[in-house]
Amino acid sequence: MKTTRPKIIDAIEANLDLFSSDAVNIVITRPDGLVIWENLKDKQRVQELGALGCGLWQSASTLAKFTGNNSLNSTLVFGSSADGLYANNVKIADHEYIIFMVYKNCMNPAKLKLKFRSLRQQVEDFLFFEKEEETNNDKIFSDITDKEVDDLFSFSEV
Amino acid sequence: MSFVNYQTKEINCKIVYYGPGLGGKTTNIQHIYSKTAGKNKGEMVSLNTENERTLFFDFLPLDLGEIRGFKTRLHLYTVPGQVFYEASRKLILRGVDGVVFVADSQIEKFDSNMQSFESLKDNLSEQGYDLKKVPLVMQWNKRDLPNVSPISELERSLNNFDFPAFEASALSGEGVFETLKMVSKLVLMNVKGSVL
Ligand SMILES: Nc1nc2c(ncn2[C@@H]2O[C@H](COP(=O)(O)OP(=O)(O)O)[C@@H](O)[C@H]2O)c(=O)[nH]1
Ligand SMILES: [Mg+2]
Numbered sequence: 486m487k488t489t490r491p492k493i494i495d496a497i498e499a500n501l502d503l504f505s506s507d508a509v510n511i512v513i514t515r516p517d518g519l520v521i522w523e524n525l526k527d528k529q530r531v532q533e534l535g536a537l538g539c540g541l542w543q544s545a546s547t548l549a550k551f552t553g554n555n556s557l558n559s560t561l562v563f564g565s566s567a568d569g570l571y572a573n574n575v576k577i578a579d580h581e582y583i584i585f586m587v588y589k590n591c592m593n594p595a596k597l598k599l600k601f602r603s604l605r606q607q608v609e610d611f612l613f614f615e616k617e618e619e620t621n622n623d624k625i626f627s628d629i630t631d632k633e634v635d636d637l638f639s640f641s642e643v
Numbered sequence: 644m645s646f647v648n649y650q651t652k653e654i655n656c657k658i659v660y661y662g663p664g665l666g667g668k669t670t671n672i673q674h675i676y677s678k679t680a681g682k683n684k685g686e687m688v689s690l691n692t693e694n695e696r697t698l699f700f701d702f703l704p705l706d707l708g709e710i711r712g713f714k715t716r717l718h719l720y721t722v723p724g725q726v727f728y729e730a731s732r733k734l735i736l737r738g739v740d741g742v743v744f745v746a747d748s749q750i751e752k753f754d755s756n757m758q759s760f761e762s763l764k765d766n767l768s769e770q771g772y773d774l775k776k777v778p779l780v781m782q783w784n785k786r787d788l789p790n791v792s793p794i795s796e797l798e799r800s801l802n803n804f805d806f807p808a809f810e811a812s813a814l815s816g817e818g819v820f821e822t823l824k825m826v827s828k829l830v831l832m833n834v835k836g837s838v839l
Contacts, residue, residue, distance in 0.1 A: 517738025518702075518718065519646045519655050532704030532718065533686045540690075540699060543734045625647070625836045626710065634828045637707040637715060640683045641675075641820055 493575075493582060494522050496611035497604075509597065510587045511604075514539040521582070534587070542572050542583045560602075567591050571598055573605050577612040584608070645740050645834045647713070654710075656830045657718045657738055658823075661763050662745035663755035664696070664724030667784040670813040671745060672703050672719055675823060678816070679705065697723040700735050710831065717827065724759070733766050741778035741830035742767075743822055745813070746801060748783050748791035753800070760801055774804065778829030781808035782822045787815065 493513065512534050513522040520535035545561050561572040572585035584605055591597055646655040660668040669689070676687045685704035692698045700720050707715040722732040744763065746756045764774050783797050794810065802808055807825050811818025 515646070515738065517657055518720075519657065519738070521646070529685060531685075532716075533688050533702070536688055536700075536702040536704075536718070536720075540734070543737070544699065544731070547730055547734065622835050624833060626831045626834055629710070629828060629832050631828070633710055634824050634831070637710055637827065638820065638824055639708060640680055641678045 493608060493612060496608040497522050499607075499611070508589045508591065510534070511584070511601075512538055512586075513582055513584045516543070516581050516583065538570075538572065538585045538587075539583050541570075542574065542585070546574075561585070562598075564588075564594070566594065569594065571601055573602070575605060575609050575612065577609065580612075582608075645830070647834065647836055651714075652712055653714045653716065654831075654834060655716050655718060656740040656827075656834070657720065658741045658743065658826055658830065659736055659739045660719065660721040660743045660745055661732070661736075661759065662724060662782075662784075663747055663752060663759040664726075666724060666745045666747035666752070666756075666759075667811075667813040668721040668724065668745045669697055669701050671743070671782075671784075671811075671819050671822070672701050672721055674813055674816045674819045675705065675719065676703055678820070683707070696725065697721055698728075699723065699731055707827070715831070726758070729762065729766075732762065733769070736766050736770060739767075739772075739777075740833070741780075741826045743780050743782055743826050744801075744806075745782045745784050745811075746797060748785045748797065749788055750790050750792050753792060756797075756801060778826060778833050779804075779806045780822055780826040780829070781806050782811050782813075782818065783808060784811045784813050784818075786810045786817075787812040 497513065510525050511523065512520060514520050514535045518536045518539040520531055523531050525531050542561060549559060563570040568589040570585060570587055572583060575582045575584060586601055588597055660671055662668055676684060683706045688702040690699035700722060703719045705717045705719060707717060720735050722735050744760060767774055767777060781802050783794060785791065809818045809822045811822060813819055
């Protein structure tokens, strides 16, 4: 088996110093809602945020098609002057990612958004130049047994 | 498409509960939530209308045990069942790894089952899936009610492809984990070692 990871993660980690505050959560998901990177303190809530953020982006972009413009390249903004959400996407070749931040008690959201856009841009540039490694298309558990599946579910009280 | 992270040794799979409105999809997920210890589950998210109907989706992240050294996490989603939410159902199906079709066994729900299954077929093929190859489990739900179609009838009308099928009463929990285990097995057998 190969050990490799999505290039986008390297891209993010190389640019993370743009965000030093604890009060800024950044989450990156694929279009199906799976989180591929986040910097949350509360790891219990990672999947929840991913599903909601991705769902929000998906429905906003579907709604936006009612404008008749199918190639709207937009930013999603929601919030007050100090707390809010800000989302965008990155599209490289066949891959799309949704990247959003949730911030609170922010003194200068405009500055934060500027940083966010710059992060997004750097991620996009990074992905553009780094080709994704070949993916491995072998089924890795094709001979799984019922016992193994039962063991996976041993946590449930049934 | 599932996400295998070799760095953290984690596998993530997305399973969608599909079926006609009021068939018991949300009830399935609620039962799973209630029978799972706190450390294995995240928060259940339900985007509902005021009268508790699913508006966009329910979502439950579930941490299973390890399989061959990989931690396994399921992302369970339900779609809204009402006919007019077709656009939402398409979104929720994006990247799906496995499907549970929750049929309402009551005789009068025969047409809604058929209609919902047709929409599942259409939505999957629109995304380039071949229905026959999708890990899919049929659940004949609400078997506790008196006015249900015989299983043979449900099989004949809805299960031409011979997907594994389970009888269930999601309200009492009967059949819920059997269904989930089967779809998980099919999904895991189908996991490819792809990174993205
Ligand atoms: N009698 C009975 N009622 C059920 C069963 N499963 C679900 N229900 C009820 O059917 C109604 C709709 O269920 P829900 O899970 O919200 O359906 P959904 O629209 O598919 O998400 C609720 O009142 C449930 O309590 C079952 O197996 N037996
Ligand atoms: Mg529901």
